[in-house]
Amino acid sequence: MDRKKSFVLKGHICYSDEKKKLHIKPNSYAVCKDGVCQGVFEKIPQKFASFEVRDMGDVLVIPGLTDLHAHAPQYAFRGQGMDLELLEWLNTHTFPEEARYADLEYAQRAYGMYVEELKKSAVTRAVIFGTLHVEATEILMDLLEESGLETYAGKVNMDRNGGKNLEEASAQSSAAETRRWLQETEGKYRHTRPILTPRFIPACSDELMAELRTIQKEYGLPVQSHLSENPQEVAWVKELCPKAKSYSDAYFQAGLFGGTYPAVMAHCIWVDEEEIQLMKEQGVYVAHCPQSNANLSSGIAPVRKFLSAGVSIGLGSDMAAGSNTSILRAMADAVQCSKLRWRLVDSEAKPLTxxxxxxxxxxxxxxxxxxxxxxxxxxxxxxLVLDDTSLPQPRKLEVSQRLERFIYLGDEQNIVCKYVNGVCIR
Amino acid sequence: MDRKKSFVLKGHICYSDEKKKLHIKPNSYAVCKDGVCQGVFEKIPQKFASFEVRDMGDVLVIPGLTDLHAHAPQYAFRGQGMDLELLEWLNTHTFPEEARYADLEYAQRAYGMYVEELKKSAVTRAVIFGTLHVEATEILMDLLEESGLETYAGKVNMDRNGGKNLEEASAQSSAAETRRWLQETEGKYRHTRPILTPRFIPACSDELMAELRTIQKEYGLPVQSHLSENPQEVAWVKELCPKAKSYSDAYFQAGLFGGTYPAVMAHCIWVDEEEIQLMKEQGVYVAHCPQSNANLSSGIAPVRKFLSAGVSIGLGSDMAAGSNTSILRAMADAVQCSKLRWRLVDSEAKPLTxxxxxxxxxxxxxxxxxxxxxxxxxxxxxxLVLDDTSLPQPRKLEVSQRLERFIYLGDEQNIVCKYVNGVCIR
Structure with missing residues (x-):
């Protein structure tokens, strides 16, 4: 047993189970053995009696948060240019900024800032886009590895419809660069994993998708991409892929839509019932990014439908289309957006709780x-061990009330410590 | 000349003019004489050459923000119970909490926390609801006065449809208490002004509205209230006021809808064209509260229509229906909600810039x-003097970019100092 990674944490412990039920256990003990949770107890069980007890006091203890979708190279323009829709925004802000990552000094500086922010944040795990540049993506992965966070990061593939200086010459060269990246990073990291990252259908030719499918099988890699963010984008995919029944089907036909290898798709706003069924069958994850979807006038994803259909779903910051990297904020945004959707779009779809x-x-x-x-x-x-006592309150609150308040009003400054696999990384 | 309130502030100065044009003046001088701005200059004009120059360095200098709508007694439950619609929420959370303000010790403690937060915030002016309690409202006003903020605060009137322990016995007793409050506070404050505060039509009988109209004329008071927040509420007002053409008309018929005496109405989501015209004619202010309107599933106000019609409009936190007291956040929320409205409700109404x-x-x-x-x-x-250098940035930004970024990512911790009428209050 690794004694450093074996201990008991005392506090007000709050967590969800697999049926989405929220458990609130005031003044309880969460047991960690070799970095793995042994459960939450009102009294420390005899078999853990020898473990070090870390009594954190009047704090909330919650699981680390996962950012299922973020673009590391967009850090420099978060909170800017929030006056455009997706396709304009990509060409005006995103592609020119991402082209800068050919400059490795810039990549080191900018990725350093992003990873530092992520380390301070409430996020313990993240699934991250890099750029198409192999070296810059390796710098990002080096920094992520040092941070102690558990992440997936991907070199982006895009062989069509990119920006000036931001497009790969051919499907073959994109695939070759991807292989080079995978070879150069293989076995190098303990906490940082590669993920295939075709930007989205409009940026990836059929040939490139076929190459990626081959690479996926060879390396056994999951995939991250974007799906159905904006009505114009959906119409464009229809033109580009006349044989596909839907945007989802375009990924499915390419063999990159879940099944054997996991896939996470950001946004999924304008999907139809048939696509939702396909996502469920293929085990595709939705990365719901409510702040981004407001910032880029994209719309509000039908989260209630995903939950009812049993589709896997998490939250994403989609930084920098989401200005804010906070997944606490994303929780509150998800509730708020679901309420606007209920009021304005679909009164059958109950708001999120x-x-x-x-x-x-x-x-x-x-x-x-x-x-x-x-x-x-x-x-x-x-x-996460959260000290929310700096949030003023004229009367005593229940732990459940403190927890709800925290997602609306708390931030990374309230984090006392953050454990990943039983290791305190801040 | 008051030399303490006469100085020159140097920084990157950003402000709007009356036509809503945004002026960005890097490395410029804002001149304050006796607490009144004399303009912004690239070089200090000769006539102000003797004024003390406060060179603030590489900072943004912007006008103080106004919170046009907040409920001081709701501070205790911000970020809680965000799973209900307006009328349920009022009965479950709001009315029971407001009833606590009969207890003056509680009022002192809770109002103290709220005013402290307001003082630290980016807000220099606010228009605030108290509760129906005269003494507690006076405590609130005392605290506001000490803070140095410029505010309107109002004792609430509500003689019907209140909660348990939160309803005045009759129109007459409500009016009598209002007069007592006005007499007790008359001439007492320099920075804190009374404002008539009928809660909303469902909580105020016709008799009470008539009494308030009489008091308004006697004291020359402005009025704050709520208008058209929720479809159920609008339907209820229709029942309660069968002679009124609309919710706005119900206030208008009562003589409490602008004209001689200013009025500010929170929300104004479900108003029709005729109401918008009436608001314009009467000079009624809209307090747009986008976060609240999402939290309570109320909808998204037609802000573009108000702007096009020339209706006066500002932003409100509507704390605690808005979880957050920040008007910086309200700016970002207003953009985001206008984009969702454009996408989901009315593609004719261009999103806010x-x-x-x-x-x-x-x-x-x-x-x-x-x-x-x-x-x-x-x-x-x-x-407000804002030091945004703590927001990491891998490359140099223009002042205009820093300003936009600030409303998305900045907060009260970036405030170096805050002037009200030329006096630094923090």
Whole structure:
């Protein structure tokens, strides 16, 4: 037993189970053994009696949060240019900025800032886009590895419809660069994993998708991409892929839509019932990014439908289309947007509840990494210790009230410590 | 000349003019004389050469923000119970909490926390609801006065449809208490002004509205209330006021809808064209509260229509239906919600731009107080000095980019100092 990674944490422990039920255990003990949670107890069981007890006092203890979708190279323009729709925004802000990552000094500086922010944040796990540049993506992965966070990061593939200086010459060269990146990073990291990253259908030719499918089988890689963010984009995909029944089907036909190898798709706003069924069957994850979807006038994803259909779903910041990297904020945004959707779009779709968004930000997204995002026995011990006493309050609140308040008003400054696999990384 | 209130502030000065144009003046000088702005200059004019120059360095200097709508007694449950619609939420959370303000010790403690937060915030002016309790409202006003903020605060009137322990016995007793409050506070404050505060039509009988109209004329008071927040509420008003053509008309018939005495109405989501015209004619202010309107599933106000019609409009936190007291956040929320409205409700209504929401948070709302919310000559010198250098950035930004970024990512911790009428209050 690794004694450093075996201990008992005392506090007000809050977590979701696999049925999305929220458990609130005031003054309880979460047991970590070798970095793995052994459960939450009112009294410390005899078999853990020898473990070091870390009594954190009057704090909230919650699972670490997962950011299921973020673009590391967009850090420089978060909170800017928020006056455009997706396709304009990509050409005006995103592509020119991403082209800068050919400059490795810039990549080191900018990625350093992003990873530092992520390390300070409530996020313990993240699934991240880099750029098409192999070296810059390796710098990003080096920095992520040092941070102690558990992440997937991907070199982007895009061989059509990119920006000036931001397009790969051919499907073959894109594939070759991807192989080079995978070879150069193979076995190099303990906490940082590669993920295939075709930008989105409009940026990837059929040939490139076929190459990626081959690489996926060879390396056994998951895939991250974008799906159905904007009506114009959906129409464009229809033109580009006349044989596909839908945007989802375009990925499915390419063999990159879940099934054997996991896939996470950001946004999924304008999907139809048939696509939702396909996502369910293929085990495709939705990365719901409510702030981004407002910032780029994209719309509001039908999250209630995903939950009812049993589609896997977590939250994403989609930084920098989402200005803010906070997944706490994403939980609150998800509730708010679901309420506007109920009022303005579909009165059949009940707004999301607090326990549902808490689940999405913890276990929902965390499960993309395996048994992650809960304090159930057998889950990775990713935990946040939150001191919310700096939030003024004229009367005593229940732990459940403090927890809900925290997602609306708390931030990374309230984090006392953050554990990933039982290791305190801040 | 008061030399303490006469100085020159150097920084990157950003402000709106009365046509909503945003002016960005890097490395410029804002001149304050006796608490009144004399304009912004690239070089200090000869006539101000003797004024003390406060060179603030590489900072943004913007006008103080106005919160046009907040409920001071709701501070205790911000970020909680965000799973209900307006009328349920009022009965479950709001009315029981407000009833606590009969307890003056509680009022002192809770109002103290709220006013402290307001003082630290980017807000220099606010228009605030108290509760129906005279003494507690006086405590609130005492605290506001000490803070140095410029505010309107109102004892609430509600003689029907209140909660348990939160309803006045009759129109007459409500009016008598209002007179007592006005007499007890008359001449007591320099920075804190009374405002008539009928809660909303469902809580005020016709008799009470008539009494308030009489008091308004006697004291020359403005009025704050709520208008058309929720479809159920609108339907209820229709039942309660069968002779009124609309919710707005119900206030208009009562003589409490602008005209001689200013009125500010929170929300105004479900108003029709005729109401918008009436608001314009009567000079009624809209307090747009986008976060609240999402939290309570109320909808998204037609802000573009208000702007096109020339209706006066500012931003409100509507704390605690808005979880957050930040008007910076309200600016970003206003942009985001206008984009969702454009996408989901009305593709004719162009989303709000950054200069428009900046105007709304500064001059738009500030003008309820007179010449407030700009650095044009003759405006009250309300200013925020913002150090945004703690927001990491891998490359140099223009001042205009820093300003936009700030509303998305900045907060009260970036405030170096805050002037109200030329006096630094933090």
């Amino acid at each position: 607090f326990p549902e968004v808490f689940y999405m930000g913890t276990l929902g997204g965390g499960s993309f990494f395996g048994n992650v995002g809960s304090f159930l026995p057998g889950y990775a011990f990713d935990a | 950054f200069p428009e929401v900046f105007y709304m948070g500064t001059l738009g709302g500030g003008s309820f107080f007179g010449n407030v919310g700009s650095f044009l000559p003759g405006y009250a010198f309300d200013a």
